[in-house]
Amino acid sequence: MEDILRPIYQERASQTNTLGVLIIEKVQNTSAVTDTFDAVLLIVVKDVETPVFIKHYTYEDKKASLHIVREDQLREWLLLGTNRKIVEWILHGKILFDRNxxxxxxxxxxxxxxxxxRKVKIGLEFAKLVRRYMEGKAFFDNSQYLDAYNHVAHSLHHLARLAVIEKGFxxxxxxxxxxxxxxxxxxKLYEELVTSDEPIEKRLELLFIASEFLIHSRxxxxxxxxxxxMKTKDEWTINDLISHPELEHYDVDLSMLLEFLLEKHFIDEVRIQTKGYDIYHRHYCVSKKLL
Structure with a gap:
């Protein structure tokens, strides 16, 4: 397949803004890595208008996919984990062109x-874990068991990813x-959730108890x-936190994470009087036990 695709990637490699070219060929029983294509060409470029550009090719009974990705988009994927295939492509793909x-x-x-x-990825993954867990618990408390099941499954997936990152992978x-x-x-928890013969309500009840311990311990x-x-300032508004450049990727998960940390006494609420009677601005600070 590499020989067939050579004219395509050689043309791109000759351009000065191309940083590198990889080919990832499908191996038996691993078609998910290449999105079912027989081969994927990944071309990383420095300055182009479109962050991602994709083309599909066919040759006889083979099919290939070309991905031209701007460097800043690639870096964002690697940081946020929003394109999980990209790590495997970079680690296991064959390098065809490598500028400097x-x-x-x-x-x-x-x-x-x-x-x-690793530290940032841990924070982002933990925030997603907390959000899924808390939303799932709310569904469970309202007897919405199928929605609770969906959120618990996702929370366990985030817990699994967090554990892998914790080990340095x-x-x-x-x-x-x-x-x-x-x-x-x-x-074992995930296996019990998806394979147990217990009624769904009972499975979820046990999973929430176990998950509570595993999340709390982490x-x-x-x-x-x-x-x-947060330790760099005495107190923060939610807008201060959302606007901080290192926290922007927490996005909608940040508010739920703050509530969780308040509940666990890792951070404290600071009330600031407003002009309205008995209405306060809500600020946040790190708990004194962590200082």
Whole structure:
């Protein structure tokens, strides 16, 4: 397949803004990695108007996909984990073109998993975990068991990803295979949720009890990025936090995370009097026990 696609990637490699070219070929039983295509060409570029540009090709009974990705978009995917295939593409793809060792350096960076990137990913994953857990618990308390089941399944997935990151690895597409080796306790919870013969209400009840313990035990670790930033000021408004450049990717999960941390006494509420009678601005500060 590489020979067939050579004219396509050679044309791109000759352009000065192209940083690197990878090919990822489908291996038997791993078609999810290449979106069912026989081959994927990943081309990383520096300055183009469109962050992502995709083309599909066919040759006889084969099909291929071309992804031209701007460097800043690639970095965002790697930080946020919103395109999980990209890590496997970079780590396991064959490098066809590499300007100034860009792709090799990127691969080394991913394998080293720098502390800052890991810390941010932990915070983002923990925030998603908390949101799914709290929303699922609310559905459960209102006897909306199918919606609760959906949120619990997602919360366990975030817990699994968090556990893998905690061990210093990037979560892969087959994250449960990783977790089965690294954190069998979490794997067992997921297995019980999806395979148990117990009524759904009973399964969820047991899962919430177990999840509460696992989440609580990881709170200091999971919230360390947010707490570290909050320690730089005496108090914060929600808008201060949302506007902070290191917290912008927490997005809609931030408010729910703050409520969770208030409940667990990791942060405190600061009331500031408004002009209205008995109405206060709500600010936030790190709990004194963490200072």
């Amino acid at each position: 060792e860009y792709m090799n350096n990127l691969r080394d960076e991913l394998q080293d998993f720098p502390f800052y990137n 990037h979560p892969e597409i087959t994250v449960w295979n990783q977790v089965k080796q690294m954190e069998p306790e979490i794997f 709170t200091r670790f999971g919230a360390s990025h947010l707490i570290e930033i």
